[in-house]
Amino acid sequence: MLWYALRRFVLALPLLVGITFVSFIVIHLAPGDPLEMQLGEMNPESSTQAKQMLREFYGLDKPLPVQYWNWLLRLARLDFGRSFMPDGRPVLAKIGERLPVTLLLNLVEMIIILALAVPIGILSATRQYSRFDKVTTVFVFVGFATPDFWLALLLMMLFGVQLGWLPISGLRSLNWEYLGFWPQQWDFFSHLLLPIVVATFGGLAGFSRYMRQSMLEVIRQDYIQSARAKGLAERVVIGKHALRNAMLPIVTILGLSLPGLIGGSVIVETVFAIPGMGQLMVQSVFQRDYPVIMANLVIVSVLTLLANLVADLSYGLVDPRIRLAGRRGRR
């Protein structure tokens, strides 16, 4: 098992380098460069010499392979460099200040999604074609089909403008500093409420459907029949025997959504003016802020590779058959 994990880990390294290489090239192929984005293209006040000077300053005058090599060398020392934006701050500092709120938002969202999707999935599977199943199916597909930004704007109009119950955007009220401890918490929470609802609504659909599907497959298996034949209560049959097996695919999907936790939701963050990772990434792309884009990509790719690995390994833990296959592979 350990050997298997180690081998997978080592194999992931060239994969990571490959991913970064392709991304690096593709990003630099996009028309426009950071200077044109910063100084305004076709701005007569910014002379060509000035741009050239800035290009040298950022090392953008060198051939692409050289730029990539230099970037890789720095990465090997875990140095993500400095942003190309005029503030020139270290990339990690920029990411560091954006990460907590995105993590918080996405973790809460994920927990709510799981807490709702799993029971919904189980119920609609065990009561297939019941009224509950039909209603949730419709609900879930509506959620799937509703564009995030549209729902967000509608909710903002209702709760923010018409009713005035909730703040529309941002993280804190302007007078936050002057509030007491509990009002501060409420203020923060009320700002996050709508974003979480919007993000959850969209994500719920996928998960509850996966859960339903997987459960449906499991309860048709022979061992569920035998569990029932043993005279076990239906609650135990479903809750213990079926659920465990049905959770397998969910674990994989969960693992794969790990990178999404820090990637952030671009739309939700932009519409609600939440200064998170999604916003940072979008701004960086628009500004062609290569170091920030690359750092983001590296983090997300590492997490994806890790998540894959963890998902595979945990499979082994949950499912004895896969564990066996792993042992065979080692020989």
Place this chain on the structure above:
Amino acid sequence: MNRLPARVVLALLLFGGAAALAGCSSEVGSAIDDGPGAAGVKPAYGDTLVEAITGNVSGLIPNITADSASHEIGNLLYSGLVKRNRELNLVGDLAESWTFSPDCLQLTFSLRKDVHWHDGHPFTAEDVIFTYQTAIHPKTPTAYREDFRAVESAEVVDPHTVRITYRKPYAKALQSWGTWMLPRHLLERFVLEGRLRDAPQNWVSPVGTGPYRFKEMRSGEKIVLVANPDFYEGRPYVSRIVYRVIPSQATIFLELKAKGVDAAGLTALQYRRQTEYPAFRKAYWKFRYPSNAYTYLGFNLKDPRFADKRVRHAFAHAINKGELIEGVRMGMGRDATGPYKPGTWAYNPEVARYPYDLPRARRLLAEAGWATQNGDGLLVKDGQPFTFTLLTNQGNDERKKIAEIVQASLRELGVGVEIRVLEWASFLKEYVKKRRFDAIILGWGIGLDPDQYEIWHSSKTGPDELNVISFANAEVDRLLEQGRQSCREAERKQYYSRIQEILADEQPIVFLYFPDALPAVSRRVYGIVESPNGIRFNFTEWYIPTALQRYTSE
């Protein structure tokens, strides 16, 4: 806020009318009962004004940034030697007065003696020289040193007098000293080491001479400024300004409706329809004045079909500008007759105009040899039907609509137009800069100085240069050269008047319209005056009467 228009010059506008809240200009307001400048209400200190910006500032030393947010905030933190008043004339700011030598080569400023930096240090001539040195220092990462390249020497005469000598007369000399003055005592070593960006003043503790001081910044969230009690023109009334970072325009509008922000630019649709209900009118003043930008239909003059002036005239006659402005901006725009905004000193109204006149357009095309039509109803010359491709950029609905209107209008004449909408960066890089187009819909932002050498001079048609349509006219060349080398407005006015006559006659592009800037500001705020210079020029005189104040400030 309109303290320093020099920076905003001529940048190609991506979004029509994006200039909304930046300093703009001129005439009519909305039909407001008493008017925001209302006398009779007592000015008062205090309260907070909440504004929205769509992006993070990229630094707090505006001399080395280029985004509009950092310039808007920089205008409140810093000041320059001169600024533009409500009539757009240059008046003294940090400079009490100035004199030009008769040959325009020497410019001498006498500085105010009562000015202090936000840290208490006195402001002197040394700081002016330092700002100049910073601009021309090879390691300063600024793209804006052109203005200062023309300077031969800058010297301190006495602690409150500076003398600038130019190699040759430079028309924008005076305006260029409206640049944000930087403190030598804090920034000198960073400039010498070429590390100005790393200076704490660029990120956590900017020190200027402007009406507001920096309080705090939360990246991606907000920037807070507080009134500078020692401001040399008197403490500003509004005590605190909070800039909230809200990337989505739709969200900003909702925040405006919910009173989460006090001021924002409106779109034409919002101005005309979505804000026309009593509650909004009760809560906001709405303003309307032409912005410093115009939209045009440009031709590639290298194309023999467009090189024929009669064809360009025909197109100008075929486009109904009134209907076009109504269609794409709900009427919120002004007819453009040339590259200068009506109401500014360089504007010349006495130029050729091209009223909507289809028969005349047909005649002109016939004279140019486009007389017969083929089976598809297209005009034909030498066996070739008259069709061309019209390019514009994605993400700008206005331009797409214009393209469609042009397409329909020209179809009436028997000219086929194919529209292609391209992603902005590749549109510029692959098509505009390489001159690979028949015709384009684009816009120019215009500066407050009328010098447009870079856009119209025949020497500027190279691949990276801005005369994208390849316009060449010997007289215009000469006038442009003369215009940028004089320091006398009356003389320059003649040159630019003539340039406008020629451009109107040549129609190298069809000048379409100046979109209106449509800002809304909370009715709590009094003292706002609409002027040719927009509404922001007297920002420090805005106030909120005590009874209407909403936020207490320490």
